[in-house]
Amino acid sequence: MHLKDIIWMGGLLTVLSFPVSATEIEWPVYGGDNLHQRHSKLTQITKNNVSGLVEAWEFDTGINATFQATPVVQDGVMYVSLPFNDVVALDAASGKQLWRYEHDLDEDYPICCGPANRGVAVSNGMVFTGTIDARLIALDAKTGEKRWDNRVVGDNTGIREEVSRLDDSELGSVSGTSGAGINMAPMIYQDTVIIGITGVGYGLHLDATDSDSPLGAVVGIAGKYGRRGFMAGYDMKTGKQKWQFDTIKSKNWEGDFVTKTADGVELPRDIAKERASLEKYSDAWRYGGASAWSTPVIDPYTGILHFGTGNPSPQMEGSSRPGDNLYSSSLLALDANSGDYRWHYQQVPHDSWGYDVASPPVLFEITIKGKPIPAIGQAGKTGWFYVHDRRNGKFLYKSEAFVPQKNMFELPTSEGTIIYPGVMGGANWSPVSVDARRRLVFIAAIHWPVEYKLHQQPARNGEAAIRYSSMSPLNTPEKHGLLTAIDLDNGEIVWQVKTENPLIGGVLSTASGLVFTGEGRGELMAFDADSGEKRWSGKTEAGVNAPPITYSINGKQHIAVAVGGNRLFGFKTGQKIKVWRLP
Template identity: 45%
Template sequence: MSHHARSFALALALALVSLPTRAEDWPVFGGDHSNRHASALDAINRDTVGRLRPAWIFQTGTTGYFQAEPVIVDGTMYVSATGNHVAALEAKSGRVLWTYTHKARTEKIFGPPSNRGVAVSGGLVYEATMDGRVIALDAKTGKLVWDIEAVRPEEGETETASGLAAQLGDKAVQGSSRLGFKMPPLVAEGLVIVGVTGAGYGLHVEDDKGGLDGGSVVGIEGGYGRRGWLAAYDATTGEERWRWYVTKQDGWEGGYVDKTTDGLPLHRDIPAEKAAADKNREAWKVGGGSLWMTPAYDRDLGLIYFGTGNPAPQNFGLTRPGDNLYTMSLVALDVKTGGLRWYFQQVPHETWGYDVASPPFLLDYPTDKGPVKAVAEASKLGWIYVHDRKDGRLLAKSAPLITQRNLFVPPSQEGTVVSPGPLGAVSWHPVSYDAKTGLAFVQVRHGAATYTVKTVPAANGRPEIRYTETGEAKGEPAFSTLTAVDLSKGGAVAWSAKAGSRLSGGTLATAGGIVFSGEEDGHLDAHDTATGKLLWRFQCGAGIGGPPVTYSIDGKQYVAVAAGGASFTKGSGFGTGDALVVFALPE
């Protein structure tokens, strides 16, 4: 086939993908472009879920950090594993159809080698990798079709973990400002859309158990970081079509606001920020703003919606004076051009690690004047925000999902206890939304962190180093709940069920009245969507790392979930693994 004929065929296939997909499939991240993580399937329901059993298991062969959400198209399941390896499986039996072994071009990546999924469209499988590449594989064979190096993770790196380790004492330090990809791509309008993570500079200090989660996040004062961005690539050729940068070149300082848009005091030292502005005019060049999860897409409006991460340097703000636009925001872009339509900044001049991380989802929000096309996002702050999709106007904010404490009070030398901590009330884990009942099902973390400013004195010609350590607040309760929020009634909490261990991976709601939710101790749980009652659970052998999905083949419904643990399971007593576990009702 000639190049032009092949391009036409691929373009035609991409256009056909825009047609409605089979209800039995799970063809894209979130189930569809609304990101609702909900299904109309109901064979597994309140009456039958107690009989759910493993149908088959696929082991990736690479242990740990298995966070991917599988996609299922026409009876084939596609899933990415740790290290960006990819497998195509017969979704009915787990039979391996092909595998792709990724060969990273560098070991210098941001964080663990986790990946949260692929996209499938027009006969191609798309993946964005931790070593900064966007690739397309043939969906039938797994052969590489094109491979674009979008960014070199180590380029522009301003500091290394080993360089600071000696200056911060005998603690093990990990992490650096290296760009790569974690999110599953969004394919829309013939474009593959992905955003980088690793832009918001932060070093992680290990705790005495060898884990990162109970340890500290270190924010170093100074111009450390990278500039976050979201880009669109031609789905046929891989050529970059547009790029949108999170940090605003002109006017990054914004309005120096003293309150959030919804009226919460920020406790900022605005005179000190303004005094530091002249010598930090180019802070936007290393201003951070990672992008963690796949955008939602409204085809009618031609808009995509996504969240942005914390500004850099993490935790310290005087070297980046101002509001730091457009970090810490829910953003709407024109899908075809990347042009900014609107933004809503949840936390201007943020210093606590409250990234807008959980993927937004689309809904019809009821108002006195009728339903409004809306987009919602469950935040690390502990609320679900609901916005008008057209202009970003705040329509509602849910009841608080946690008990907040000292919100937006800055770090101090004596240590400031703040709730929530940097892991948030709701992290990157997807929320499921049942449009029929108006209920959103959220994995909520309850807990506090202590933010402490520390100083390493000047010595041997090296200037003084100031940094912020952030660790779990000692003596404070820490637990997770699966919480149902009624967005048909202004965001009231309908019910909340306390979990046995930390919840992880995200939720899945089905028409059978079931919400599935994973735990870090390896249990996959099924709760009644109406009451929160636990109806079924299964020990998968390793922490649940990714969102559960459901699909149907020949009238039989399946539920699949990645059980490989996550970065926070290291040293926690819960193991890591490499298993994709698929459940079904017995014959």
């Protein structure tokens, strides 16, 4: 029931007030509501009193590592997935631990992409979580006891062609592995748990002391790395797989060999050369990548599931994967009941820059020529917010660029080419927020120039010469974050705020006109939704690089966020969940 319903009584217009429903005062799913708008109807915390927020409670997880999870709050209980896949249930009013599931991580499994998990799903008395060692697990919501545990990738954890170690005088030692895991929060549709795998496009990186070290160069080299990604549905009661959709096509993955993106940007492709190499690389699709990084959104009216895919494999280097590499770097729509294909939109065909479709899509309505259109939007690593008719995928518009852009879609050179946005984004995995009444989408983004460089290791010890490329984030004072409000109906920037650090984590908005997001130096911030004016800052011991949420319990509105930083981006890690409220 909405806050107010309008009815006719005896010819008089009458306004009836109703209490906000439980789902509107809590945070029952990853995206806040079934459209994944991350917008709350709560209004107790306002522009005028937000400066008075005080700490309500904090919970020490005991795990100091990159923390990206969105808490889920149902029936007064907060459920949070921790780094390395422990799960806790907390009293949402006090922070008292109710139970803790400790994950028995498979130490022999090839972990590719750090310890972070982005959340759980709660339904039918169970808590569902995906793990970095590629397992989908169901827990009892009251006790935390395991109901079932399913290794979703089977025996085919990944495929890697052995290559000689690269020793580059500039980059240092470079090596790589392939491994499939799960980072996203699951989604529930009727009696089905839906989740996808990540890491399948992982190739070569700088050698690191651990899997969660700060990002150095990302290296692209031709070869057979990884496997195909997928999104799949599992029976809620048993964990048995019901359907699977592979994110790389086995037939015609080369597509139409397009020379432009679907929105008209020229691509630097040698189509004749690609076509000539098709026979040589006829099995490239087997290693094609296209991870599913972020939680899908399901249209509640049609049952159509929408999600984004990662870059093709091998990353950046396209010579051993001729063609458009469908469906990598795409927005995809499937039937949530069967996994059947409905439509796709490939943002970057034959992606050689790491422009994953990483930020979760969001559903809303727009009006075009007087007609309401059910729309879907996605904030790209390219720096544009893409909007489509979600019924058929028709491209409607893309926004003004919300980050600076230079030399996009340029290939690497031996001298090095400065590109932005690069592999960091734009909008990375951070979810956006939509305030449908204000007609605004709020995007947390990154300006971080990278150097895209071509390398050649000469022939030696009887081995052939190796040609490869690197994309290195530059340690420059130019890098910063941008929080942007964009008009949903025309894509124009309404306001923009520059922050000291690149923004990675996500956004929350409220009906009272506030926008919350965190920064890596250690603060959660609140901004005026209408002007972008900063209204409050809550200091923290570590980086705030996870999406904040809000909920109400015992008549008090709370703001909660995971405070664990992000080592990949160089932000201080921690081990707390922090919650604020008014005195």
